[in-house]
Amino acid sequence: MSSDPDKMMSKADKMTKLTLTRWSADWRGATELYEQAANGFRASNKYEKAKVALEKASKGQEMQASPWDAAKHMESAAALAQKLSIWNEVADFYRKASELYTECGRAQPASDALGKAARALEDVKPDDAIQLYTDACEILEEDGRDQMAFDLYRACANVYIKLEKFTDAATFFLRLGVAADKCDATNSQCKAYLSAIIVYLYAHDLKQAEKCYNDCSQIDAFLKSDQSRSATRLLTAYNEGDIEEIKKVASSSTVSNLDHSIIKLARKLPTGDVTPIQMNTNDDLDEDDLT
């Protein structure tokens, strides 16, 4: 067995090509050679070639009906592509790996692969990253493992916040709330709702924030929680135009327990002018009316 990776590659390629003398491709041997070639390339820092070798190794494993190994090779190829900053390949490879994992029936690694892809693409191609995060969450939810999806939802919402698309970010927090509700994770649920309200307030959309708060108050767990109390304080402070109170709530421990990006948003509240809104008097009863 020659130790030169290039020679190994060419040998393996010859093994897989169908010619007159070769009627069926020898995938087993070829895959072994591809793997060894890839290791050799990696050792000598020739990442481009290593990536190609890994791709072919993965194909070989697939032909041998072992999707697990194929997926593993795909992931390594994707990691190399990330190092080389070839972004569309990163996305493609990770997607392929995720499909192979799903073939094995393993949802967690599948979604992990998509998560890794999304994380890699967060800065460069945020829209693709969001799509990848959403797909990863769907895979987990189909499998019934909602709890693992929390982190993905949070990461996705962070991307939206970075893109300043606040309604989308709030929507994702509400989706987090739904997932948390399914697994009875009340603390995460309440934190998600409070984050959504803060995001709406940061976008200076007071009506939306109040509507969100009213919707969330339908849920018992949120109504009785600390987060709901902080939300009420914030909203009343907004209604009364009390900036001190807003700052006090933003630096309270309840808010400081949320995600970093939300804490940053909260510290920057209030955005824009806060004018006191007329409170409706609910008392229609006259004090002297003894009926």
Place this chain on the structure above:
Amino acid sequence: MPVIDIIFRVDEICKKYDKYDVDKHRELGASGDDAFSRLFTSIDSDIEAVLRKAELASTETNRAAAVAMNAEVRRTKARLAEDVVKLQKLAVKKVKGLTREERESRCDLVIALADRIQDVPDGNEHAAKQVNNDWGGASAPNKNIKFDMSEEDMDDGFFQESEESSQFRQEYEMRKKKQDEGLDVISEGLDALKNLARDMNEELDKQVPLMEEMETKVDGATSDLRNTNVRLKKQLVQMRSSRNFCIDIVLLCVILGIVSYIYNALK
């Protein structure tokens, strides 16, 4: 001294030095806002006056004077009963800034007030018996408690705030403030702990199904391993059984014999 006597003595002393009770005065002042509290306090003070009159009436030796006083007490009681009805109507009204529980407690207060008015002794034997049956009858032990200090000693200067007492009060306020600050710090720390604990709780809940999965997989792996070990042991035992060993040695000796024979023959 039984506890009940101590309680009544303390009540008497508190009543005597009532004007120093800052909290009570603040409370009275604050609650003067709405009609209910005003009427309540006025009825309260009226009841106190009636009680004192009833006491005097019971200790009065002159029969005529006693009868007159009792009649007055009865008149006042009737008037107060009417006021209580008005008070009850006020109690049920919705007032701004008052919670539902406070309104309910107000109704209870009105009922208690009505009972107190009924219990005021107005020369009626039955009423007195009722009061004495109740261990909580405030009028009976009242007669036994006397203050040794006479009224003349208590001139204006007696109740004045001295420098020491005002300093004491200031120090008390300062220490109370420091305690409050300390408690605030503790409460913040506890909040942080609570949040951390909740997050940890959820994380552990997340790990539970993973651990279960791991457990099943590891169980499968251990049983596989055990099976393999047993089979391997059986194989080894079979291979190394003494019968095979002896056969091996015998054959070796035979071969050695043949080789030495050939060697000798060739020499």
